[in-house]
Amino acid sequence: MIKTQMLTEPTRYLFFTGKGGVGKTSLSCASAIALCDQGKRVLLVSTDPASNLDEMLATPLSDEPVAVANVPGLFAMNIDPEAAAEDYRIRVLDQMGPAATEDEKKTVREQLSGACTTEIAAFDAFVGLLADAMPEFDHIIFDTAPTGHTLRLLSLPKAWTGFLEGNDRGASCLGPHSGLKMQEDRFRAALTCLGDEQRTKIVLVTRPDRGALREAARTSRELTALGLENQMLAINGRFHPVGSGDVIATGLERSQAAALAEMPAEIARLSRDEFPLLGFDMVGLAALRALFAPPATASDVTVIPESVWPDLPGFAALVDDIAAGGKGLVMVMGKGGVGKTTVAAAIAIGLVERGHAVHLTTTDPAAHLTFVVDGSLQNLTVDRIDPAAETKRYIEKIMASRGRDLDEDGKALLREDLESPCTEEVAVFHAFSRIVAEARDAFVIIDTAPTGHTLLLLDATGAYHRQMTAQMEPTHAGRMITPLMRLQNPDYTKVVLVALPETTPVSEAAALQEDLRRAKIEPYGWVINRAMSASGTGDPLLLSRIAGERAQIDRVRDKLARRTYLLPFKAEPPVGIAALKALSSAPDRKD
DSSP states (O other): OOOOSTTSSOOSEEEEEOSTTSSHHHHHHHHHHHHHHTTOOEEEEEOOTTOOHHHHHTOOOOSSOEEOTTSTTEEEEEOOHHHHHHHHHHHHHHTTOTTOOHHHHHHHHHHTOSHHHHHHHHHHHHHHHHHSOOTTOSEEEEEOOOHHHHHHHHHHHHHHHHHHTTOOSSEETTEEHHHHHTTHHHHHHHHHHHTOTTTEEEEEEEOSSHHHHHHHHHHHHHHHHTTOOOEEEEEEEEOOOSSSOOHHHHHHHHHHHHHHHTOOHHHHTSOEEEEEOOSSOSOSHHHHHHHHSOOSSGGGSOOOSOOOOOSOOBHHHHHHHHHTTSSEEEEEEOSTTSSHHHHHHHHHHHHHHTTOOEEEEEOOTTOOHHHHHOSOOTTEEEOOOOHHHHHHHHHHHHHHHHSTTOOHHHHHHHHHHHTSTHHHHHHHHHHHHHHHHHTTTSEEEEEOOOHHHHHHHHHHHHHHHHHHHHHOOGGGTTSOOOHHHHHHOTTTEEEEEEEOSSHHHHHHHHHHHHHHHHTTOOOOEEEEEEEOTTSOOOOHHHHHHHHHHHHHHHHIIIIIOSSEEEEEOOSSOOOSHHHHHHHTSOTTOOO
16 A cells, blocks of 8 residues: 555645646545545545546536445535536626616626636636535545646636726626626635645646656646645656566656656655556546555556557558648647647648648647757747737737727726736637638648647637627628638648547547537547557556557547547657657658
8 A cells, every 4th residue: 555645644625736647537536535445525526627537436427416336435526617607607697686687688698608707617616615614524635627727727816806906897708897706705715725734735746757747847836826835746657667678668667767857846845645657547446446555566467468559550641641631720639648749749740841831839828849849940830829928919909909099097997807817818719710720821730738728719719600600791601711610621620639548538539529529520530649559568567558558449440530540659758850750750751
């Protein structure tokens, strides 16, 4: 049994956060089960719009606590963003009072229809759990959304209380000011609770690789800036080979050790727990319990006799297929931590190698793109949508147009309204739309944010589409192309879904595919990343992972994807132009 610091005298609230794909859900579930096995009563809550708690616990969940079978004392729930948003809308509309007309209520409901409202409403539901004493539970554990979304969620109490101070006029994009003002005390109390080391412990979950550690350090800095210094580190997936003769195994161990030795100072100072890499997916109660009580030896895991490369095209074939179009938009999507940035960068560099000019950009708040590319290449432009820069540009544009004919008081009111946190979402959407339009004449590759944030962006795209088409006069039909129309056009846009050959990433990518299809966007194909099958490893633990891996590859190929491409596992993460170029080169291609 692993003795952990996080469960030694645990606080009432445990808050698990970190880069997507590092194992937040696995650790939060395993911690909840371990506490219940000690006789505690625990509520496990997901604030992730792309939550997979249901699958992990094999229990259908809702937005109310549900008892988890076979774990006495454990209850779990998902905060449903859409349900929370509707509840929030009703409460804001109720604040308007009986004197409000139907037209006024309709206007406010339209103001409350955007992605920003959904986000603040989800946070409001989260705040409710902190505000409610809920004495029936000894501990409340939060499995958070991927880091960028979580940090925005955590910043809302400060952002909104700052925005509300002295603002007694007008309405923001969240409706009348009274609708927000009634939340101010709750938001302040939430931030106080999150920063109280006697009540809350924030667990930064990471894997022992440079990208995840760098993201954990960024998270730590931003949490500290919010006054949340009650942090600790949980390193998940530490690998030690059985012997010394396996090249893949020793390479993986060496890469992890080097990353840990060079971890940023912000997190090196934190107390930490380490959890081993196991030979199976972390799905189901038995697997989750094994995280704190791993098998004693490698012989305790199932080993398949040999690894065989699945009969599927490699990554170079995907790049060739995309290059054949001559131009267009490629959006790379999937669960956080599956290698979207690597895949997007490798596609871009592969297209440049095939003679095309390429704009590679990202909508991910974490913005790891420059670290992965780590160099420059002729005909390759690399940048990111910077929320702060785009917000400043958007505010200046609005002040110049709408504020031109206002007096000083009017300008002050307009600027005050534009300083609301909602403005950033609108500004990022405008930048996204601008980049989407560039693909009319060239290749544009977009490395998207982790799934929850991406869906918020696509929701904004859909809302803009509905607004524009509703305003079009019949005589203008067909003259305007909205961003959503471009995303729905398979000749213009290719959506590439990335997944690891593991149960949870495949299930989340499948759920994302269904969301895209409801928006009439059909994914072009899937990339199965870090496939161990052709690595040639003989390490028992790594071989045992291949058994589960092959089942997920077959699931994608046979049931989910129109096209499936494979990228092999690399002991050293591919960073830099040369390494990325190698990924997109066919076996017989000479560099």
